[in-house]
Amino acid sequence: MAVTIYHNPRCSKSRQTLALLQEQGEDPKIVEYLKDTPDAATLEDFLKKLDMEPRELMRRKEAPYKELGLDDPGLSREALIAAMVEHPVLIERPIVVKGKKVALGRPPENVLEIL
Structure with missing residues (x-):
């Protein structure tokens, strides 16, 4: 099931969450929500x-x-x-979506609950 991250590359928590997703073997779709709201x-x-x-x-x-x-x-x-x-x-960022589940990556480890 695909994972999407609503991401701000200038935000350290957002970058940490993206790295955590990648460490978990996910290749998330990245939506830069400041540009694609x-x-x-x-x-x-x-x-x-x-x-x-x-x-x-x-x-x-x-x-x-x-x-x-x-x-x-x-x-x-x-x-x-x-x-x-x-x-x-x-x-607030980052927001991670997997299927019907959503998590706020603050702290980044919160997203592990939906993977």
Whole structure:
């Protein structure tokens, strides 16, 4: 079964996760999500499979988080997901997908659970 990693080559955790996948004999499809951003439906699917709320999959220290007021508790799930689509730098990384399973590679060893 194919493995996909939503990857940022500038991120050390993302690079470590990619290396771990390769050490496990995987040849993952690499999606540089800053260039090829997942759509809202894909992010919603990831959130459901990760059993997370949108803010849990957001990089809250990134400038757009504060600039857009994304800490506002009144914002809907849809608004938060839309912000991640519009500003993919907000998406926590790396996300690894294998079949119907999804893992967040923070720490990288988390992905071993879905292989």
